[in-house]
Amino acid sequence: MTERTDVRAALLGGKTFRSLSEQKLSPKEEKFERARQTLGFFLAPAAAITFAILPMTMDRTQQLLAAVLLGVIVLWICEPVPIPVGGLLGVAAVVILGVAPAADVLAPFGSTTIFTFIGAFILAQAMLKHGIAQRLAFAVLSLPGVATSTYRVIIAFGVITCLLSAFVSNTATVAMLMPTALGILAVIGQLMQDRGSVSADFDPLRLRVGAALMLMLAYGASVGGLLTPVGSPPNLIGRGLIEEATGERISFAQWTAAAAPLCLAMFVVLALVMFLLNRPEVRRIEGVEEYIREQRTAHGRMSRAEVNTLIAFGFTVSLWLLPAAAGLVTGTDSDIYVLLDDRLDEGIVAVLGASLLFILPTNWKERRATLNWSDAARIDWGTIILFGTGIIFGSLLAATGLAETIGTAASRNLNVTNVVAVTAFSAVLAVLISETTSNTASAAVVVPIVIPLCTAMGLDPFVPALAATFAASFGFMLPVSTPQNAIVYGSGAVPIIRMIRTGLVFDVAGALLIIGIVPVMVAITGIGR
Incomplete structure (x- = not known):
């Protein structure tokens, strides 16, 4: 075995790459996480009970709902229990306390968006199982001239990650592409050793080019996830809450048209920030093209399962876009x-496309389909539950009048008097919450606050709520901010200080882009009208 292969094998082995479930935190991070969870166990019930028994002038039903919601928000931020479980506890408390009947409370679980989630997640699971991401990555990296420059390789990985994350889970996308990125990093590290740029015992994981490559994967996934309604859970949660509050439907094509300029601008800024703060040690590279050729040869021709997955995926996206066309x-x-807009409901189309995966055969004689139910059972059911609970609280806020009460109080106490100021407030608040809890929980917390605030001020809530939805996918500074951040941090190639510094700059730049671009694109596309 050659020395280059030794380095590559070491990087691809379990010593350096750990999945999210195996994520190792530093002693200080572990201490912080334990303290955060312990605080949540006691603070959540204490906050809810205290608010419930305070003498207040608001309606008793509103006060009980607010108390439960306050406790749930604490559970979501501190995570003493899994985030979906925190939402379920809140739903149970609402019914037990008599805020609303169980049938009314649970009705949002029949939302069409729930079925969009399920179908999209099953399609993503098929892409994950059959290696679609790796094949796409090697196809792009094999384009002439791409693999000879570290800058072009990093940009290429960003493009691949963005495109995949528009339809596949951000976390799954990063997990799928991580081995390929680490293999290329091994080749770059060996090249630098051969040139004498670094000592023979130098760890390739300490290179700035490695940090740039890993961070591009994590951040590129968050940027690409904004492009479509199914690209990220916050998108579907925010869209559902906005549609519930405004009564205006946002189609797949409308969302994509409004988000595309924002995604493009954010990707350009991401590349500039990445190279300014993590400038690669070497520009020209050799050996990566050979590695890519080897990998493409090993993958061989597309399998029947891969073709079937692409057929199901193409069928679904085509029907999503057909009404707009x-x-x-x-x-x-x-x-x-x-007719098409009425019949081709996105949720129904999603589950129909996903169903094709259980029909299209990979071996007809053995009646073996592209996907089996044990594969489908591995999708992120927790996010689906969390979405349902978020919609439940959003509808209860409106039904009990608590939304109007919150909005009226906020408009009196906050110095925000126009849609621009509310949009800025919404985006900044969503980014801050995303840094400390999941982006899904951030959307479920912030959007229901923004909508009543706008209603009380007599403003159209569409732009601020959409800005909050986009900003909820941010959270670039810490490993705990998003699962993809945790994955790349677990590779060992990204020092925590480098992630904080790069993430902070991109947080600020991204928030500014959202505040500036979202109102313009809503006006141009007429989305939600």
Whole structure:
């Protein structure tokens, strides 16, 4: 075995790459996490009970709902129990305390967005199982000239991650591409050793180019996840809450049209920030093209399962976009557009496309399909539950009048008097919460606050709520901010100080882009109108 292969094998082995479930934290981080969880066990019930028994002038039902919601928010931030469980505890408390009947409380679990989640997650599971991401990555990296420059390799990985994350879980995308990125980093490290740029015993994981490559994976996934409604759980949660509050439907095509300029601008800023703060030690590289050729040869021709997965994926996306295409050709007042828009519900299309994976065979003689139910059972059911609980609290806020009460109080006490100020407040608040808890929980917390605030001030809540939804996918500073951050931190290639510094700059830049671009794109595309 050659020395280069030894280095590559070491990087790809379990010594350096750990999955999220195996994530190792430093002693200080472990201490902080234990303290945060312990605090949540006691603070959540204490905050809820205290608020419930305080003498207040608000309606008793509103006060009980606010007390439960306060306790749930503490559970989501401190995570003494899994985040979906915190939401379920809140739903149970709402019913037991008599805030609303169980049938009314649980109705949002029948939302079409729940089915969109399920279908999209099953499609993503098939892409994960059959290695679609790795094949796409090697196809892009094999383009002429890409693999000869560290800058172009890092940009290419960012593009691949963004495109995949628009349809596949951000976490799954990073996990799928991590081995490929580490293999390329091994080749770069060996090249630098051969050139004498570093000592023979130098650890390739300490290179700035490695940090840039890993951070591009993590941050690129968050950026790409904004592009479509199914790209990230906060998107579906925010869209559901906005549609519930405004009564306006946001189609797949409308969302994508509004988000595309923001994603493009954020990717450009991401590349600039990445190279300014993590400038690669070497620009020209050799050996990566050979490694990519070896890997493409090992993958061979596309399997039947891969082809079937792409057929199901293409079928689903085509039906998602078909109503918008019909509207462009025949107009939104035509009978064909109205029919397609009514019948091709996104949730139904998602589960229909996912169902194809259980029909399209990989071996007809053995009746073996592209996906089996044990594969589908591994999807992120926790996020689906969390989405349902978020919608439940959003609808209860409106039904009990608590939303209007919160909005009226906030408009009196906060110095925000116009839609621009509320949009900025919403984006900054979502980013701050995303740094300390999951982006999904951030959307479930912030959007229900923003909507009543706008209503009380007589403002259209659409732009601020959409800005909060986008900003909820941020959280670039800490390993605990997003699962993809934790994965790349677990590779050992990203020092915590480098992640904090890079993430802080991108947090600020991204918030500014959201505040500046979202109102413009909403006006141009007419989304939500």
